[in-house]
Amino acid sequence: MMRAPPRLDSLPAARPQLPWWAWLLLAGSLAGLAVLWRFEPQGQFFYPRCWLYQTTGLKCPGCGATRAVHALLHGDLRAAWAFNPLFVALLPGAAWLVLRGLRGWWTGRWWPNPLANRSAIAALLGIAAGFGIARNLSWWPW
DSSP states (O other): OOOOOOOGGGSOOOOOOHHHHHHHHHHHHHHHHHHHHSSOOOOOOOOOOOOOHHSSSOTTTTTTTHHHHHHHHTTTTHHHHHHHHHHHHHHHHHHHHHHHHHHHHHHHHOOOOOOHHHHHHHHHHHHHHHHHTTTOOOTTOO
């Protein structure tokens, strides 16, 4: 006795496949985090240097982010905050954006994108500029 083939509308929906570049990005990110976990940024020649700090002695809004990630990978939130508080404060938002993208790619349903609003982007740029100015001040708490 032969069974009838299943109807196409009763089959489970095929999950989307990750493109090759996404796998490459994931592998590169994991390798970079492993190197950052193993080797402290201070005194290593292969980590990038801030060109603004090297040429002018002024700290940009991103200065200290590599050391902050190293500290976070070792579970030291206090040291990460001391290296770059703006970067540490923005990490939950960046993680939310990554999860938003993964969920949208996987299910086709997207959470709202806060960066679609020009005012939000302008506010983030203003905060980064203000932080960059404030961290180069010579009085407390900088």
